[in-house]
Structures are given as structure tokens and as C-alpha cells.
Amino acid sequence: MQAKESCSLSGDQPVDNPADLTAEYPIVEIFHSVQGEGMHAGVPHVFIRFGECNLRCEWCDTDFLTHETKTALDILGDVMAYPSKRIIFTGGEPMLNDLWPLHRLLKARGYSLSIETNGTIEVPEGMLDWICVSPKDQIYPNAVIRQRTGDELKCVYLGQDLTMYHDLQQGFKHIFLQPCYMDQESVEWNGRNFAHTETIVKTNPPWRLSLQTHKWMGVD
Numbered sequence: 001m002q003a004k005e006s007c008s009l010s011g012d013q014p015v016d017n018p019a020d021l022t023a024e025y026p027i028v029e030i031f032h033s034v035q036g037e038g039m040h041a042g043v044p045h046v047f048i049r050f051g052e053c054n055l056r057c058e059w060c061d062t063d064f065l066t067h068e069t070k071t072a073l074d075i076l077g078d079v080m081a082y083p084s085k086r087i088i089f090t091g092g093e094p095m096l097n098d099l100w101p102l103h104r105l106l107k108a109r110g111y112s113l114s115i116e117t118n119g120t121i122e123v124p125e126g127m128l129d130w131i132c133v134s135p136k137d138q139i140y141p142n143a144v145i146r147q148r149t150g151d152e153l154k155c156v157y158l159g160q161d162l163t164m165y166h167d168l169q170q171g172f173k174h175i176f177l178q179p180c181y182m183d184q185e186s187v188e189w190n191g192r193n194f195a196h197t198e199t200i201v202k203t204n205p206p207w208r209l210s211l212q213t214h215k216w217m218g219v220d
């Protein structure tokens with residue numbers, strides 16, 4: 001009998017390319033939680049947090065330098081342990097990786113795939129079901145935003161002039177302004193920033209307010 005070229009993990013139909021199963025990724029953590037911010041706030045997802053990033057934002061709350069290597073098969077096993085069929089690739093910067101092997105394995109099993117990216121690396125056409133770009137050019141003026149279309153634009157507000165997004169926002173369906181939450185700052189500092197962001201949103205349509213509700217809940 002001729003050996004099968006592919007492997008079946010779900011059902012009788014062989015669907016997987018062996019090379020996809022052994023693709024390796026730097027993974028900080030994989031966990032099941034509720035999306036706390038943006039358009040899908042309140043919706044359960046499985047989060048795949050990738051290691052490494054090409055930027056270094058001072059408010060970054062992820063230790064993206066501490067990660068382990070996992071194969072796509074390992075990741076698939078972790079993800080399938082949870083009931084949610086919605087996945088968010090986050091980081092770090094997930095687009096530093098070739099996500100096609102994971103895409104093929106997960107889409108074959110009916111998962112919906114979203115990404116949260118800083119937008120400095122273009123997302124290949126057809127790879128993801130939901131693209132959220134959170135640009136950081138307000139602190140990295142030289143960071144070129146190459147992913148200029150998507151579903152959601154989510155900008156961290158640090159007092160920047162919103163006219164800097166006039167061109168970029170044209171490519172997105174939903175536009176969010178999110179107060180910068182700094183763990184190392186006082187409650188008062190964060191409160192002032194929240195209030196300022198709310199004021200800006202009220203006077204600058206079509207921007208909408210996004211809050212990191214998961215931080216209040218004390219969950220990831």
C-alpha cells in the first residue's frame with residue numbers, strides 16, 4: 001500500500017501537509033479568554049501570543065522575549081482543548097512569522113482567524129478573517145505602516161494629533177481610540193488619560209472609544 005502523504009487529525013479525510021505540522025513558532029502563551037477591547041470585546045477567543053516584536057513600546061504589557069518553540073501540531077493540540085472556534089494571533093508581532101501553515105491547519109478545522117498587528121508587515125491576502133492594526137507610529141515616526149487596510153484600526157491615545165491617521169483610517173471599517181494604560185503610573189494618571197480620551201472621541205467622529213476591560217477584570 002502506498003504511504004499517505006498527509007495526516008488526519010479530525011475525521012476520516014486526510015487534510016494536512018506534514019510540513020505544516022512541523023512548522024515552528026515562538027510562543028509566549030496560548031490561553032482561552034474573552035476579548036477585552038475593540039470591536040469584539042466580550043467575545044470568547046483562544047489567544048495565541050507569539051514571541052518577539054520589531055518594536056519596543058514603553059507601555060507594552062507582554063514579555064515577548066520569553067517564549068518557547070512550539071510546532072504547529074503542538075499549537076493545534078493546545079487550541080483544540082478549548083471550546084472556542086475563534087482565534088486571535090497576537091504578540092509580540094505575529095507577522096514576523098510565516099502564518100500560512102497554521103492558517104491551513106486551523107481553517108481546515110473551521111476556525112475563524114483574527115490578528116492584532118502593529119501593521120509594519122503586510123498581511124498576505126486571504127490569510128485572516130479579521131485584521132486589527134494597532135499602529136505605533138505615534139511613538140515611532142519612522143515605523144512605516146504597510147498594512148493599510150483591514151477591519152479594525154485601534155490607536156493607543158497618547159495625546160497625538162488624530163489628523164496623522166486621516167489617510168490610514170480610510171482603509172478600515174471600524175476606528176477605535178484607546179487610552180494608554182500604564183501599569184507603572186498612578187490610578188489618577190490613568191484616570192486622567194481615560195477622561196481625556198473620552199473627550200477626544202466625543203468631539204472627533206467617527207472615532208470610537210475602546211477600553212481594555214480585561215485589565216479591570218484582572219484576566220489576560
Ligand code: SF4
Pocket residue numbers: 053054055056057059060061062064091092093118136
Ligand atoms: S508593537 Fe505591540 S507587542 Fe510590540 S512592543 Fe509595541 S505594544 Fe508590545
